[in-house]
Amino acid sequence: VIAVITDYGTRDFYAGVLEGSILRIDxxxxxxxxxxxVEPFDIREGSYLLAQAAPAYPAxxxxxxxxxxxxxxxxxPVVLRATDGTLFVGPDNGLFTKVMHVMDISSAYxxxxxxxxxxxxxxxxxxxxxxxxxxxxGRGLDPAAVGPSFDPATLVRLDETAxxxxxxxxxxxxxxxxxxxxxxxxxxxxxxxxxxxxxxFTMVVGNVAFPVRVGMTYGDVRERELVVLVNAxxxxxxxxxxxxxxxxxxxxxxxxxSLAPAMSSPETPAAG
Amino acid sequence: VIAVITDYGTRDFYAGVLEGSILRIDxxxxxxxxxxxVEPFDIREGSYLLAQAAPAYPAxxxxxxxxxxxxxxxxxPVVLRATDGTLFVGPDNGLFTKVMHVMDISSAYxxxxxxxxxxxxxxxxxxxxxxxxxxxxGRGLDPAAVGPSFDPATLVRLDETAxxxxxxxxxxxxxxxxxxxxxxxxxxxxxxxxxxxxxxFTMVVGNVAFPVRVGMTYGDVRERELVVLVNAxxxxxxxxxxxxxxxxxxxxxxxxxSLAPAMSSPETPAAG
Amino acid sequence: VIAVITDYGTRDFYAGVLEGSILRIDxxxxxxxxxxxVEPFDIREGSYLLAQAAPAYPAxxxxxxxxxxxxxxxxxPVVLRATDGTLFVGPDNGLFTKVMHVMDISSAYxxxxxxxxxxxxxxxxxxxxxxxxxxxxGRGLDPAAVGPSFDPATLVRLDETAxxxxxxxxxxxxxxxxxxxxxxxxxxxxxxxxxxxxxxFTMVVGNVAFPVRVGMTYGDVRERELVVLVNAxxxxxxxxxxxxxxxxxxxxxxxxxSLAPAMSSPETPAAG
Numbered sequence: 001v002i003a004v005i006t007d008y009g010t011r012d013f014y015a016g017v018l019e020g021s022i023l024r025i026d027x028x029x030x031x032x033x034x035x036x037x038v039e040p041f042d043i044r045e046g047s048y049l050l051a052q053a054a055p056a057y058p059a060x061x062x063x064x065x066x067x068x069x070x071x072x073x074x075x076x077p078v079v080l081r082a083t084d085g086t087l088f089v090g091p092d093n094g095l096f097t098k099v100m101h102v103m104d105i106s107s108a109y110x111x112x113x114x115x116x117x118x119x120x121x122x123x124x125x126x127x128x129x130x131x132x133x134x135x136x137x138g139r140g141l142d143p144a145a146v147g148p149s150f151d152p153a154t155l156v157r158l159d160e161t162a163x164x165x166x167x168x169x170x171x172x173x174x175x176x177x178x179x180x181x182x183x184x185x186x187x188x189x190x191x192x193x194x195x196x197x198x199x200x201f202t203m204v205v206g207n208v209a210f211p212v213r214v215g216m217t218y219g220d221v222r223e224r225e226l227v228v229l230v231n232a233x234x235x236x237x238x239x240x241x242x243x244x245x246x247x248x249x250x251x252x253x254x255x256x257x258s259l260a261p262a263m264s265s266p267e268t269p270a271a272g
Numbered sequence: 273v274i275a276v277i278t279d280y281g282t283r284d285f286y287a288g289v290l291e292g293s294i295l296r297i298d299x300x301x302x303x304x305x306x307x308x309x310v311e312p313f314d315i316r317e318g319s320y321l322l323a324q325a326a327p328a329y330p331a332x333x334x335x336x337x338x339x340x341x342x343x344x345x346x347x348x349p350v351v352l353r354a355t356d357g358t359l360f361v362g363p364d365n366g367l368f369t370k371v372m373h374v375m376d377i378s379s380a381y382x383x384x385x386x387x388x389x390x391x392x393x394x395x396x397x398x399x400x401x402x403x404x405x406x407x408x409x410g411r412g413l414d415p416a417a418v419g420p421s422f423d424p425a426t427l428v429r430l431d432e433t434a435x436x437x438x439x440x441x442x443x444x445x446x447x448x449x450x451x452x453x454x455x456x457x458x459x460x461x462x463x464x465x466x467x468x469x470x471x472x473f474t475m476v477v478g479n480v481a482f483p484v485r486v487g488m489t490y491g492d493v494r495e496r497e498l499v500v501l502v503n504a505x506x507x508x509x510x511x512x513x514x515x516x517x518x519x520x521x522x523x524x525x526x527x528x529x530s531l532a533p534a535m536s537s538p539e540t541p542a543a544g
Numbered sequence: 545v546i547a548v549i550t551d552y553g554t555r556d557f558y559a560g561v562l563e564g565s566i567l568r569i570d571x572x573x574x575x576x577x578x579x580x581x582v583e584p585f586d587i588r589e590g591s592y593l594l595a596q597a598a599p600a601y602p603a604x605x606x607x608x609x610x611x612x613x614x615x616x617x618x619x620x621p622v623v624l625r626a627t628d629g630t631l632f633v634g635p636d637n638g639l640f641t642k643v644m645h646v647m648d649i650s651s652a653y654x655x656x657x658x659x660x661x662x663x664x665x666x667x668x669x670x671x672x673x674x675x676x677x678x679x680x681x682g683r684g685l686d687p688a689a690v691g692p693s694f695d696p697a698t699l700v701r702l703d704e705t706a707x708x709x710x711x712x713x714x715x716x717x718x719x720x721x722x723x724x725x726x727x728x729x730x731x732x733x734x735x736x737x738x739x740x741x742x743x744x745f746t747m748v749v750g751n752v753a754f755p756v757r758v759g760m761t762y763g764d765v766r767e768r769e770l771v772v773l774v775n776a777x778x779x780x781x782x783x784x785x786x787x788x789x790x791x792x793x794x795x796x797x798x799x800x801x802s803l804a805p806a807m808s809s810p811e812t813p814a815a816g
Contacts, residue, residue, distance in 0.1 A: 001299060032288065034285060034287070035285070216394045219342045232400070
């Protein structure tokens with residue numbers, strides 16, 4: 001399986017040409033599109049989506065991840081190998097920052113072997129390098145054949161704001177707003193034990209406070225009411241039942257968020 | 273073939289994780305995406321799209337349909353079986369209302385067999401339940417193995433407004449506005465015989481009337497002119513040639529619509 | 545491989561039904577979606593995207609291209625065959641204009657064989673004709689079996705504005721604005737030799753002039769600065785680093801563009 005994440009969008013020929021470049025080498029390749037809708041140039045979002053998707057796929061999957069505003073400049077094209085045989089192909093520009101938290105990356109290779117790639121353009125390395133390399137790897141090529149190995153510790157890393165807990169107050173960052181408008185934080189379940197001792201918290205973003213009820217799932221609150229829960233990926237998320245929490249609260253990816261016990265909680269009855 | 277309809281969108285990792293959850297169980301699964309772009313939480317639209325798509329696929333296809341605002345609450349996860357072997361997987365929240373008009377559903381099963389699914393989260397049953405069950409069914413699992421059977425007549429049904437004909441006037445509901453802005457009604461061809469005896473009708477939506485010409489296809493009228501026809505799915509549709517009837521008329525899905533013979537028709541020449 | 549370009553969008557059941565109509569005939573068909581997001585009714589855009597994508601796929605691929613506002617009218621449904629065995633299926637309405645510049649089309653057939661298609665509706669030939677024919681061709685059907693051959697020179701052609709060079713000034717048309725906002729012209733590399741003798745040009749669109757720096761790739765200029773380069777497809781493109789040139793300049797597909805040497809170039813330092 002070759003699984004693909006890009007910021008190519010779905011209106012141009014780029015996604016098709018990437019698939020074509022894989023199928024020219026392996027017409028039997030099984031290509032699974034995770035998304036082509038990463039915000040253009042948003043390496044951080046691409047990194048987040050890769051880390052969320054990768055653990056769901058079978059071991060041995062080849063992931064091609066391309067968000068590459070620096071295409072044609074000095075950034076390295078690379079292949080990473082995880083201990084379970086899963087492979088990652090893409091530019092070394094920070095895209096692999098978050099997947100390294102959830103997969104055990106044991107080796108890394110810089111793509112230099114000109115025999116495996118297409119004579120290289122300066123602006124479309126998906127077609128010329130990353131697609132063909134993924135196709136070869138999917139057919140069983142040893143990743144060491146793409147070029148010299150290097151220490152994965154030298155991969156480019158994005159800055160990340162660490163989540164924190166002080167008393168019963170949690171602080172972190174909204175790392176993603178999904179299609180439903182759910183606010184997904186970087187606060188892990190392990191920091192969120194205090195959530196389950198109370199019925200209601202106050203979410204503060206900037207200078208604005210919002211009451212949020214503690215729940216297990218979206219349907220635990222009334223329509224358009226806010227709920228804070230530990231989601232299926234094991235992190236704290238604030239959502240609205242049948243509505244967009246992002247729109248209701250004006251919160252976006254990158255915003256800092258805190259969750260503090262509500263003053264009168266847990267004695268308060270359900271909010272209106 | 274496993275065919276997929278969801279409201280997951282294509283910007284997040286959800287569609288990819290659903291595919292990954294299928295491929296982990298059956299790396300050879302042939303997955304066909306019908307759409308991930310159902311309006312979030314819109315069970316009615318999901319139900320409509322499933323009913324339109326299902327008859328086009330080969331008998332034996334496994335359809336996974338997920339529009340599931342009640343995920344993690346008491347609604348049942350189910351598998352339905354049609355007499356031709358086609359299978360349907362999803363939440364029992366009304367999603368199967370319309371497909372039951374076009375496919376002969378002969379048996380139904382509630383998914384309770386914990387050995388076939390992933391330890392269940394409260395918010396992502398696509399990954400934990402529906403994807404894995406679809407993969408097992410695609411590999412030939414007997415649907416009776418997922419859990420106890422129940423009477424399909426007990427499945428949750430959406431309210432539906434029946435179309436009607438009185439004299440030569442047709443009334444019904446706009447059940448869908450498609451990408452082109454075509455207004456697709458729930459009025460079947462069998463009720464629309466009066467259309468073909470005239471050249472022009474008046475479409476009334478709310479308090480507004482629009483002249484529409486009777487045609488066989490979009491190109492039968494001038495650009496931006498309205499045409500009423502029986503479409504490829506066998507229902508009455510109002511479209512505009514090379515333009516959006518929805519934008520021209522301000523009509524949306526859910527609107528009630530009537531089509532009455534135009535006063536002066538059929539003597540009137542083509543409208544301007 | 546069956547590769548698909550349509551204007552069906554991804555919110556309706558049309559793309560799924562097209563896939564279903566292929567899979568009913570060949571459940572093993574390997575379908576690659578290039579895009580369903582051609583602007584509705586935009587034959588010119590469909591033609592452009594097909595010409596860009598086709599050379600990237602393996603020889604022998606079957607391309608299904610459907611942008612068909614005239615569905616059900618007299619325009620011919622056709623199959624084209626290139627000398628390398630690649631096949632093209634779709635309506636003869638100009639869609640094949642641009643692919644004929646990059647592929648050697650040696651024969652053409654009008655689809656008339658009623659045994660290969662579904663009883664035909666007036667509005668959905670993707671499901672009834674083009675999908676089934678593509679599936680049969682993908683399984684090895686001789687294209688001559690679809691119907692009588694005709695001279696490819698009689699295919700409908702779109703008007704095209706020729707690019708030109710006079711002195712060091714290039715003129716042409718913006719044939720596409722991609723997802724990143726890059727302005728892709730129809731000026732080929734062969735006409736663009738003068739670009740590389742200078743550091744800066746002036747792009748004129750309508751009455752407005754913009755300074756653009758000459759580069760090899762997007763990262764050669766500062767963020768939000770304009771760069772003109774020969775892109776991976778071998779044509780002149782104007783882009784902005786980490787931004788949308790289309791938004792910055794208000795330029796759209798179809799606009800006429802000229803690129804003239806900047807007055808003071810090449811002595812000018814980098815623009816601010």
